[in-house]
Amino acid sequence: MDTLYEDVAKLMIERKRCVALTGAGVSAESGISTFRSRGGLWEKYDPAVYASIEVFRRDPSKYWSIRGDFIRDYDSYQPNNAHLALAELEKMGILQSVVTQNIDGLHTKAGSKRVIEVHGTIREINCLKCRKQYIAPHVPEGTPPYCESCGGVLKPNTVLFGEQLPPDALMNAQNESLICNVMLVIGTSANVYPAAALPELALQHGAAIVEVNIERAFPSVDYYLGEKAGTALPKLVDEIRKQSSYSIS
Numbered sequence: 001m002d003t004l005y006e007d008v009a010k011l012m013i014e015r016k017r018c019v020a021l022t023g024a025g026v027s028a029e030s031g032i033s034t035f036r037s038r039g040g041l042w043e044k045y046d047p048a049v050y051a052s053i054e055v056f057r058r059d060p061s062k063y064w065s066i067r068g069d070f071i072r073d074y075d076s077y078q079p080n081n082a083h084l085a086l087a088e089l090e091k092m093g094i095l096q097s098v099v100t101q102n103i104d105g106l107h108t109k110a111g112s113k114r115v116i117e118v119h120g121t122i123r124e125i126n127c128l129k130c131r132k133q134y135i136a137p138h139v140p141e142g143t144p145p146y147c148e149s150c151g152g153v154l155k156p157n158t159v160l161f162g163e164q165l166p167p168d169a170l171m172n173a174q175n176e177s178l179i180c181n182v183m184l185v186i187g188t189s190a191n192v193y194p195a196a197a198l199p200e201l202a203l204q205h206g207a208a209i210v211e212v213n214i215e216r217a218f219p220s221v222d223y224y225l226g227e228k229a230g231t232a233l234p235k236l237v238d239e240i241r242k243q244s245s246y247s248i249s
Ligand code: OAD
Pocket: 022, 023, 024, 025, 026, 028, 029, 034, 035, 036, 037, 040, 047, 051, 101, 102, 119, 159, 160, 161, 186, 187, 188, 189, 190, 191, 192, 212, 213, 214, 215, 217, 227, 228, 229, 230
Protein backbone atom coordinates (compact mmCIF):
# COMPACT_ATOMS: atom_id res chain seq x y z
CA MET A 1 0.00 0.00 0.00
CA ASP A 2 1.48 3.34 -0.92
CA THR A 3 2.02 5.98 1.71
CA LEU A 4 -0.67 8.24 0.23
CA TYR A 5 -3.37 5.77 1.26
CA GLU A 6 -1.69 5.26 4.64
CA ASP A 7 -1.71 9.01 5.21
CA VAL A 8 -5.36 9.46 4.21
CA ALA A 9 -6.43 6.48 6.35
CA LYS A 10 -4.55 7.91 9.32
CA LEU A 11 -6.16 11.31 8.78
CA MET A 12 -9.65 9.79 8.67
CA ILE A 13 -9.08 7.68 11.80
CA GLU A 14 -7.61 10.57 13.76
CA ARG A 15 -9.95 13.35 12.69
CA LYS A 16 -13.17 11.30 12.70
CA ARG A 17 -16.38 12.94 11.42
CA CYS A 18 -15.82 12.23 7.74
CA VAL A 19 -18.41 13.11 5.13
CA ALA A 20 -18.45 12.12 1.45
CA LEU A 21 -19.68 14.31 -1.39
CA THR A 22 -20.28 12.17 -4.46
CA GLY A 23 -21.04 12.79 -8.12
CA ALA A 24 -21.68 10.86 -11.30
CA GLY A 25 -18.15 9.37 -11.33
CA VAL A 26 -19.13 7.12 -8.41
CA SER A 27 -21.83 5.45 -10.50
CA ALA A 28 -19.77 5.28 -13.71
CA GLU A 29 -18.52 1.80 -12.84
CA SER A 30 -22.13 0.69 -12.42
CA GLY A 31 -22.71 1.56 -16.09
CA ILE A 32 -24.48 4.90 -15.59
CA SER A 33 -23.26 7.76 -17.80
CA THR A 34 -21.59 10.77 -16.31
CA PHE A 35 -22.50 14.24 -17.59
CA ARG A 36 -19.24 15.95 -18.47
CA SER A 37 -16.67 13.19 -18.90
CA ARG A 38 -15.96 11.95 -22.43
CA GLY A 39 -19.14 10.36 -23.79
CA GLY A 40 -21.17 12.00 -20.99
CA LEU A 41 -24.82 12.98 -21.40
CA TRP A 42 -24.16 16.69 -21.82
CA GLU A 43 -21.90 15.93 -24.78
CA LYS A 44 -24.99 14.59 -26.58
CA TYR A 45 -27.59 16.98 -25.21
CA ASP A 46 -27.50 20.65 -24.30
CA PRO A 47 -28.58 20.83 -20.64
CA ALA A 48 -29.87 24.37 -21.22
CA VAL A 49 -32.52 22.79 -23.46
CA TYR A 50 -33.02 19.30 -22.09
CA ALA A 51 -32.59 19.88 -18.36
CA SER A 52 -33.85 23.40 -17.77
CA ILE A 53 -36.93 24.08 -15.67
CA GLU A 54 -37.74 27.09 -17.81
CA VAL A 55 -37.87 24.98 -20.97
CA PHE A 56 -39.68 22.19 -19.10
CA ARG A 57 -42.46 24.59 -18.11
CA ARG A 58 -42.87 25.77 -21.70
CA ASP A 59 -42.39 22.41 -23.41
CA PRO A 60 -41.97 19.32 -21.21
CA SER A 61 -41.63 17.14 -24.30
CA LYS A 62 -38.00 18.29 -24.69
CA TYR A 63 -37.00 16.72 -21.36
CA TRP A 64 -39.13 13.66 -21.93
CA SER A 65 -37.73 13.14 -25.43
CA ILE A 66 -34.56 11.83 -23.79
CA ARG A 67 -36.43 9.85 -21.14
CA GLY A 68 -34.57 6.70 -22.18
CA ASP A 69 -31.35 8.24 -20.86
CA PHE A 70 -32.87 9.12 -17.51
CA ILE A 71 -35.86 7.01 -16.64
CA ARG A 72 -34.40 3.58 -16.54
CA ASP A 73 -35.09 0.48 -14.58
CA TYR A 74 -32.72 1.43 -11.81
CA ASP A 75 -33.51 -1.83 -10.06
CA SER A 76 -31.36 -3.49 -12.68
CA TYR A 77 -28.26 -1.41 -11.81
CA GLN A 78 -26.00 -2.63 -9.06
CA PRO A 79 -23.86 -0.64 -6.65
CA ASN A 80 -20.15 -0.97 -7.43
CA ASN A 81 -17.15 -1.26 -5.14
CA ALA A 82 -17.12 2.48 -4.53
CA HIS A 83 -20.71 2.54 -3.20
CA LEU A 84 -20.02 -0.58 -1.15
CA ALA A 85 -16.82 0.87 0.34
CA LEU A 86 -18.69 4.01 1.44
CA ALA A 87 -21.39 1.89 3.07
CA GLU A 88 -18.64 -0.07 4.82
CA LEU A 89 -16.98 3.12 6.09
CA GLU A 90 -20.29 4.16 7.62
CA LYS A 91 -20.65 0.76 9.33
CA MET A 92 -17.11 1.11 10.67
CA GLY A 93 -18.11 4.41 12.28
CA ILE A 94 -15.68 6.39 10.11
CA LEU A 95 -18.13 8.01 7.68
CA GLN A 96 -20.94 10.12 9.01
CA SER A 97 -22.95 10.62 5.83
CA VAL A 98 -22.96 10.66 2.06
CA VAL A 99 -24.08 13.84 0.33
CA THR A 100 -24.79 12.87 -3.25
CA GLN A 101 -25.62 14.72 -6.43
CA ASN A 102 -26.63 11.39 -7.95
CA ILE A 103 -30.27 10.57 -8.49
CA ASP A 104 -29.89 6.81 -8.96
CA GLY A 105 -30.38 5.54 -5.40
CA LEU A 106 -27.28 3.33 -5.54
CA HIS A 107 -25.78 4.53 -2.23
CA THR A 108 -28.88 3.39 -0.38
CA LYS A 109 -28.93 0.14 -2.34
CA ALA A 110 -25.31 -0.43 -1.27
CA GLY A 111 -26.32 -0.14 2.38
CA SER A 112 -25.48 3.48 3.24
CA LYS A 113 -28.01 4.66 5.81
CA ARG A 114 -27.45 8.38 5.93
CA VAL A 115 -27.69 9.59 2.36
CA ILE A 116 -28.55 13.17 1.47
CA GLU A 117 -29.76 13.44 -2.13
CA VAL A 118 -29.31 17.11 -3.00
CA HIS A 119 -30.50 16.72 -6.60
CA GLY A 120 -33.50 14.55 -5.72
CA THR A 121 -34.30 11.08 -6.96
CA ILE A 122 -35.23 9.84 -10.41
CA ARG A 123 -37.23 6.97 -8.94
CA GLU A 124 -40.14 9.21 -8.03
CA ILE A 125 -42.17 10.80 -10.80
CA ASN A 126 -44.84 13.23 -9.68
CA CYS A 127 -47.92 14.63 -11.33
CA LEU A 128 -47.54 18.41 -11.26
CA LYS A 129 -51.34 18.81 -10.92
CA CYS A 130 -52.64 16.21 -8.43
CA ARG A 131 -49.23 15.14 -6.98
CA LYS A 132 -49.92 11.46 -7.67
CA GLN A 133 -46.60 9.65 -7.51
CA TYR A 134 -45.32 7.04 -9.97
CA ILE A 135 -42.26 4.91 -9.23
CA ALA A 136 -39.87 4.53 -12.19
CA PRO A 137 -39.74 2.63 -14.44
CA HIS A 138 -43.53 2.33 -14.11
CA VAL A 139 -44.33 5.61 -15.79
CA PRO A 140 -47.08 6.08 -18.40
CA GLU A 141 -45.89 6.17 -22.02
CA GLY A 142 -45.81 9.46 -23.90
CA THR A 143 -43.63 12.47 -24.60
CA PRO A 144 -44.48 13.95 -22.19
CA PRO A 145 -46.37 11.35 -20.20
CA TYR A 146 -49.61 12.48 -18.55
CA CYS A 147 -51.07 11.46 -15.21
CA GLU A 148 -53.49 8.55 -15.52
CA SER A 149 -55.74 10.07 -12.82
CA CYS A 150 -56.00 13.73 -13.77
CA GLY A 151 -54.18 14.25 -17.07
CA GLY A 152 -51.51 16.55 -15.52
CA VAL A 153 -47.94 16.63 -16.79
CA LEU A 154 -45.48 14.34 -15.00
CA LYS A 155 -42.06 15.44 -13.75
CA PRO A 156 -39.38 13.43 -12.01
CA ASN A 157 -38.49 14.41 -8.49
CA THR A 158 -35.09 15.67 -9.63
CA VAL A 159 -33.64 19.14 -9.79
CA LEU A 160 -33.48 20.79 -13.21
CA PHE A 161 -31.23 23.76 -13.98
CA GLY A 162 -32.89 26.90 -12.67
CA GLU A 163 -34.74 25.03 -9.92
CA GLN A 164 -34.14 25.29 -6.19
CA LEU A 165 -32.60 22.31 -4.45
CA PRO A 166 -34.87 20.52 -1.95
CA PRO A 167 -34.44 22.88 1.05
CA ASP A 168 -34.08 20.16 3.72
CA ALA A 169 -31.49 18.27 1.72
CA LEU A 170 -29.49 21.42 1.05
CA MET A 171 -29.62 22.47 4.70
CA ASN A 172 -28.52 19.01 5.86
CA ALA A 173 -25.71 18.94 3.30
CA GLN A 174 -24.48 22.35 4.43
CA ASN A 175 -24.63 21.29 8.09
CA GLU A 176 -22.64 18.15 7.33
CA SER A 177 -20.06 20.28 5.53
CA LEU A 178 -19.80 22.69 8.43
CA ILE A 179 -19.21 20.04 11.07
CA CYS A 180 -17.08 17.50 9.24
CA ASN A 181 -13.35 17.21 9.83
CA VAL A 182 -12.61 15.39 6.60
CA MET A 183 -14.55 15.62 3.35
CA LEU A 184 -14.06 12.98 0.66
CA VAL A 185 -15.00 14.53 -2.68
CA ILE A 186 -15.56 11.68 -5.09
CA GLY A 187 -16.29 11.56 -8.82
CA THR A 188 -17.61 15.05 -9.33
CA SER A 189 -16.42 17.74 -11.74
CA ALA A 190 -17.70 20.32 -9.23
CA ASN A 191 -19.36 22.41 -11.90
CA VAL A 192 -22.86 22.66 -10.50
CA TYR A 193 -23.69 24.94 -7.60
CA PRO A 194 -24.60 24.97 -4.78
CA ALA A 195 -23.30 21.39 -4.37
CA ALA A 196 -19.91 22.40 -5.78
CA ALA A 197 -19.54 24.95 -2.97
CA LEU A 198 -19.77 22.35 -0.19
CA PRO A 199 -16.03 21.45 -0.21
CA GLU A 200 -15.19 25.15 0.08
CA LEU A 201 -17.56 25.43 3.04
CA ALA A 202 -15.92 22.43 4.72
CA LEU A 203 -12.47 23.85 4.02
CA GLN A 204 -13.35 27.22 5.54
CA HIS A 205 -14.36 25.42 8.72
CA GLY A 206 -11.09 23.59 9.00
CA ALA A 207 -11.84 20.27 7.31
CA ALA A 208 -9.26 18.45 5.23
CA ILE A 209 -10.35 17.68 1.68
CA VAL A 210 -9.54 14.40 -0.04
CA GLU A 211 -10.40 14.18 -3.72
CA VAL A 212 -10.99 10.83 -5.45
CA ASN A 213 -11.25 11.34 -9.20
CA ILE A 214 -9.63 10.04 -12.35
CA GLU A 215 -9.18 13.69 -13.40
CA ARG A 216 -8.42 16.31 -10.84
CA ALA A 217 -11.29 18.79 -10.39
CA PHE A 218 -9.96 20.65 -7.34
CA PRO A 219 -6.48 22.11 -7.83
CA SER A 220 -5.66 22.62 -4.17
CA VAL A 221 -6.96 19.77 -2.03
CA ASP A 222 -5.02 18.22 0.83
CA TYR A 223 -4.90 14.78 -0.79
CA TYR A 224 -5.68 13.58 -4.30
CA LEU A 225 -6.31 9.90 -5.01
CA GLY A 226 -6.14 9.71 -8.80
CA GLU A 227 -7.76 6.35 -9.40
CA LYS A 228 -11.22 5.06 -10.20
CA ALA A 229 -13.46 5.36 -7.16
CA GLY A 230 -14.13 1.60 -7.30
CA THR A 231 -10.39 1.02 -6.87
CA ALA A 232 -9.42 3.85 -4.52
CA LEU A 233 -12.19 3.50 -1.92
CA PRO A 234 -11.79 -0.25 -1.23
CA LYS A 235 -8.03 0.39 -0.86
CA LEU A 236 -8.82 3.07 1.68
CA VAL A 237 -11.15 0.75 3.59
CA ASP A 238 -8.42 -1.92 3.71
CA GLU A 239 -5.87 0.56 4.97
CA ILE A 240 -8.22 1.94 7.64
CA ARG A 241 -8.94 -1.63 8.80
CA LYS A 242 -5.23 -2.36 8.96
CA GLN A 243 -4.42 0.76 10.95
CA SER A 244 -7.43 0.39 13.26
CA SER A 245 -6.48 -3.16 14.16
CA TYR A 246 -2.95 -1.97 14.91
CA SER A 247 -4.28 0.65 17.26
CA ILE A 248 -6.66 -1.83 18.98
CA SER A 249 -4.01 -4.48 19.64
P1 OAD B 1 -19.84 15.17 -14.06
O1 OAD B 1 -20.18 14.31 -15.22
O2 OAD B 1 -19.81 16.63 -14.27
O3 OAD B 1 -18.42 14.73 -13.50
C1 OAD B 1 -18.09 13.40 -13.30
C2 OAD B 1 -16.73 13.34 -12.65
O4 OAD B 1 -16.45 12.00 -12.34
C3 OAD B 1 -15.58 13.84 -13.54
O5 OAD B 1 -14.79 14.75 -12.79
C4 OAD B 1 -14.82 12.57 -13.89
O6 OAD B 1 -13.42 12.80 -14.01
C5 OAD B 1 -15.11 11.69 -12.70
N1 OAD B 1 -15.10 10.24 -12.94
C6 OAD B 1 -15.56 9.54 -14.00
N2 OAD B 1 -15.44 8.22 -13.80
C7 OAD B 1 -14.89 8.06 -12.57
C8 OAD B 1 -14.54 6.92 -11.77
N3 OAD B 1 -14.73 5.67 -12.20
N4 OAD B 1 -14.00 7.15 -10.56
C9 OAD B 1 -13.79 8.41 -10.11
N5 OAD B 1 -14.11 9.52 -10.81
C10 OAD B 1 -14.65 9.34 -12.02
O7 OAD B 1 -20.83 14.75 -12.88
P2 OAD B 1 -21.24 15.57 -11.56
O8 OAD B 1 -20.10 16.38 -11.08
O9 OAD B 1 -21.87 14.61 -10.64
O10 OAD B 1 -27.17 17.75 -12.08
O11 OAD B 1 -22.33 16.54 -12.14
C11 OAD B 1 -23.03 17.37 -11.27
C12 OAD B 1 -24.43 17.60 -11.75
O12 OAD B 1 -24.42 18.01 -13.13
C13 OAD B 1 -25.29 16.37 -11.77
O13 OAD B 1 -25.82 16.04 -10.51
C14 OAD B 1 -26.37 16.76 -12.72
C15 OAD B 1 -25.53 17.39 -13.81
O14 OAD B 1 -26.16 18.33 -14.59
C16 OAD B 1 -28.47 17.77 -12.27
O15 OAD B 1 -29.03 16.98 -12.99
C17 OAD B 1 -29.15 18.86 -11.52
